Amino acid sequence: MSRTITISPVTRIEGHAKITIQLDDAGTVVDARFHVNEFRGFEKFCEGRLMWEMGGITSRICGICPTSHLITSAKAGDAILAVEIPETAEKLRRLITLAQWIQSHTLSFFHLSSPDFLLGFDSDPARRNIFGLIEHDREFARRGIRLRKFGQEIIEVLGSRRIHTPWAVAGGVREPFDRSKRDYLLGWIPEARETARLALDTLKSIHTRFEHEIPNFGNFRSLHVGLVDREGGLEYYGGTLRVMDGAGNIIADRLDPKDYREHFGEATESWSYLKFPYYKPLGYQQGMYRVGPLARLNICDHIGTPLAELERKEFKAIAGDAGVVNNSFYFHYARLIELLFAVEQAELLLTDESILGTHVRSRAMINRDHGVGASEAPRGTLFHDYEVNQDGVLQKVDLVIATAQNNLAMNKTVQQLAMRYLDGTEISEGLLNRIEAGIRCFDPCLSCSTHAIGAMPLRVQLLGPGGRIIAERTR
Amino acid sequence: MAILTLTIDGEQLSANDDETLLEIARQHDIAIPTLCHLEGLSDVGSCRLCLVEIEGSQKLFPACTTRAQEGMVVRTKTERLQRNRRMIIELLASEGNHQCAVCVVNNHCELQNLAYEVGLTHTRYPYLYPKKRLDASHPDFIIDRNRCVLCTRCVRVCHEVEGAHVWDIAQRGIHCEIISDMDQPWGTSPSCTSCGKCVLVCPTGALIAKGENVAEMEKKTDFLKYIVTARVKREWINTDGEE
Numbered sequence: 265m266s267r268t269i270t271i272s273p274v275t276r277i278e279g280h281a282k283i284t285i286q287l288d289d290a291g292t293v294v295d296a297r298f299h300v301n302e303f304r305g306f307e308k309f310c311e312g313r314l315m316w317e318m319g320g321i322t323s324r325i326c327g328i329c330p331t332s333h334l335i336t337s338a339k340a341g342d343a344i345l346a347v348e349i350p351e352t353a354e355k356l357r358r359l360i361t362l363a364q365w366i367q368s369h370t371l372s373f374f375h376l377s378s379p380d381f382l383l384g385f386d387s388d389p390a391r392r393n394i395f396g397l398i399e400h401d402r403e404f405a406r407r408g409i410r411l412r413k414f415g416q417e418i419i420e421v422l423g424s425r426r427i428h429t430p431w432a433v434a435g436g437v438r439e440p441f442d443r444s445k446r447d448y449l450l451g452w453i454p455e456a457r458e459t460a461r462l463a464l465d466t467l468k469s470i471h472t473r474f475e476h477e478i479p480n481f482g483n484f485r486s487l488h489v490g491l492v493d494r495e496g497g498l499e500y501y502g503g504t505l506r507v508m509d510g511a512g513n514i515i516a517d518r519l520d521p522k523d524y525r526e527h528f529g530e531a532t533e534s535w536s537y538l539k540f541p542y543y544k545p546l547g548y549q550q551g552m553y554r555v556g557p558l559a560r561l562n563i564c565d566h567i568g569t570p571l572a573e574l575e576r577k578e579f580k581a582i583a584g585d586a587g588v589v590n591n592s593f594y595f596h597y598a599r600l601i602e603l604l605f606a607v608e609q610a611e612l613l614l615t616d617e618s619i620l621g622t623h624v625r626s627r628a629m630i631n632r633d634h635g636v637g638a639s640e641a642p643r644g645t646l647f648h649d650y651e652v653n654q655d656g657v658l659q660k661v662d663l664v665i666a667t668a669q670n671n672l673a674m675n676k677t678v679q680q681l682a683m684r685y686l687d688g689t690e691i692s693e694g695l696l697n698r699i700e701a702g703i704r705c706f707d708p709c710l711s712c713s714t715h716a717i718g719a720m721p722l723r724v725q726l727l728g729p730g731g732r733i734i735a736e737r738t739r
Numbered sequence: 740m741a742i743l744t745l746t747i748d749g750e751q752l753s754a755n756d757d758e759t760l761l762e763i764a765r766q767h768d769i770a771i772p773t774l775c776h777l778e779g780l781s782d783v784g785s786c787r788l789c790l791v792e793i794e795g796s797q798k799l800f801p802a803c804t805t806r807a808q809e810g811m812v813v814r815t816k817t818e819r820l821q822r823n824r825r826m827i828i829e830l831l832a833s834e835g836n837h838q839c840a841v842c843v844v845n846n847h848c849e850l851q852n853l854a855y856e857v858g859l860t861h862t863r864y865p866y867l868y869p870k871k872r873l874d875a876s877h878p879d880f881i882i883d884r885n886r887c888v889l890c891t892r893c894v895r896v897c898h899e900v901e902g903a904h905v906w907d908i909a910q911r912g913i914h915c916e917i918i919s920d921m922d923q924p925w926g927t928s929p930s931c932t933s934c935g936k937c938v939l940v941c942p943t944g945a946l947i948a949k950g951e952n953v954a955e956m957e958k959k960t961d962f963l964k965y966i967v968t969a970r971v972k973r974e975w976i977n978t979d980g981e982e
């Protein structure tokens with residue numbers, strides 16, 4: 265007799281995720297699935313609309329990383345106009361991309377994950393959140409809140425001449441920067457750098473405390489995919505795609521993002537609305553890959569800023585001879601190294617005088633009927649793929665988001681955690697906490713995972729054959 | 740032309756007998772919302788936003804097309820009128836596809852401003868989500884009928900000012916729509932001179948310039964005044980040496 269255990273958040277009906285764990289007759293875990301019931305019909309809904317509207321539309325659909333969608337959409341637009349954007353525009357777009365990293369990575373660590381680490385996975389769920397953290401260490405929490413604000417400040421200073429005015433457009437950006445705003449943002453850098461350091465040191469200090477837990481947090485080989493710059497360094501805005509296997513071999517490099525369809529396929533499963541992208545040459549399942557901080561740190565040869573580069577070397581040491589870190593727990597580690605990089609790189613851009621240039625937009629009409637934009641969103645590589653007719657009316661839209669690309673790996677992580685922490689048929693608090701933390705390594709952009717700050721409210725069902733509920737537990 | 744006196748909102752005013760109630764009200768800073776009216780174009784009285792009450796009649800009258808008469812007592816801000824105006828905007832909102840957040844003229848839209856003005860917070864009518872045609876075939880401009888409120892300003896400016904008469908209304912009732920020439924893609928119109936006047940006078944995001952992004956476009960209708968004045972006063976003719 266096989267049983268299915270279902271864990272599902274109850275507070276948000278739309279956009280929620282649930283987890284089922286499949287047991288065999290002997291009560292051992294055979295499969296685990298992370299169901300996403302968020303239906304994203306907007307690709308279809310965009311067809312027939314105008315190419316120029318996409319920045320505005322897509323940045324509204326995702327409330328969590330709107331800037332990444334805006335930038336990627338503008339890049340797809342550049343490709344359709346077939347223009348080189350002005351140098352200053354590219355620098356400004358780079359700056360706002362880093363700002364999105366700063367605000368998103370800070371949220372992931374300080375607000376969502378650090379309560380697990382500092383208060384413990386098994387601490388009271390009612391306190392295991394940013395509020396509990398404030399009680400526990402007021403100064404630490406305050407710094408996190410401030411750093412996130414810095415990211416938001418950059419976006420606000422650059423991006424909102426008016427409320428909800430998409431700032432990046434096909435061909436460049438809408439408005440040049442100015443000196444006083446630049447100086448204001450530069451003023452934040454020392455504090456931001458210090459906080460990024462503090463986060464990294466804090467995380468490193470808990471690694472030993474959790475050494476028995478870490479090996480079970482999604483520790484498996486998979487491909488790692490992301491953008492790298494021309495010299496193979498960490499990239500966030502441009503560059504080309506690199507694919508590394510779970511043993512650290514680069515199996516594909518310098519792939520033009522515009523050809524991503526040739527290299528990556530998307531499978532669908534009846535039980536999830538999220539697609540399952542895979543690396544084509546290896547096929548579905550075998551072609552499972554991870555994107556995001558862990559993948560980016562693995563695939564790059566170096567990082568272009570000094571402090572982050574030192575940290576990268578230390579990070580690589582965990583990998584030993586293999587040279588690749590396959591444990592999903594270290595997403596957190598990689599994310600914080602990127603946070604430090606983002607602050608350092610933002611400083612470089614802010615002190616570069618050419619960012620104050622006034623030529624920020626190239627104008628052109630429809631010169632190609634197809635354009636792909638790619639950039640590194642905080643959670644991984646994001647693709648926008650538009651087909652237009654000669655008038656600029658969208659004929660086909662395809663968006664490949666980071667969370668979908670990590671889909672297979674997230675399932676595998678949940679499965680591994682269930683195998684380790686499920687004891688008999690009892691759904692313990694400990695299991696729930698681990699699964700929640702396992703999913704959080706990937707920082708997935710599902711409404712549930714970010715809205716419910718701290719402990720996710722969960723409903724757990726133990727189902728027997730035919731869907732009969734054997735046991736139920738709500739938290 | 741005779742001078743007459745009338746009362747608007749309790750104020751005693753004098754006016755010329757060829758002036759409309761709207762003109763008189765505006766001269767005296769009495770605000771009456773309008774949509775289809777645009778100074779410099781003929782009036783058609785089609786949107787009904789400018790309706791006012793006139794004592795002695797149960798009917799409501801459009802201020803833009805009603806001429807003043809001796810002794811008229813006009814009210815422009817009664818409860819009944821406000822209710823009416825709100826209803827008109829609600830109907831306009833529900834019969835088109837107005838997604839302001841992703842519209843090219845967001846924050847610079849007359850329909851949006853009117854909605855604020857009449858205090859629209861929601862609509863009581865179900866949205867119809869009609870399937871309307873978008874035409875981007877013109878090299879410089881786009882017409883997105885999803886946002887058209889059928890004010891016919893484009894029809895009038897093109898006919899009366901530019902003299903090209905590209906636009907017309909086809910169909911009847913709820914199926915009415917603006918068409919170019921013989922209902923062909925705008926880009927193939929032999930009569931359009933690409934002057935852009937229709938785009939500038941359109942109160943919503945229905946007529947827009949190509950390449951503009953969300954919330955990026957601001958319409959300016961000032962040009963119309965200058966063209967009309969120049970025409971009437973023949974100001975562009977160099978009169979030096981005449982007489």
Ligand code: SF4
Pocket residue numbers: 896897901903904905906930931932933934935936937938
């Ligand atoms: S661009 Fe000028 S000529 Fe062409 S339709 Fe508009 S108003 Fe008429």
Ligand code: SF4
Pocket residue numbers: 886887888889890891892893894917937940941942943945946
């Ligand atoms: S296109 Fe614009 S100007 Fe023409 S009728 Fe529609 S709303 Fe009025």
Ligand code: FES
Pocket residue numbers: 772773774775776783784785786787788789790801802803804
């Ligand atoms: S402005 Fe008078 S009816 Fe439209």
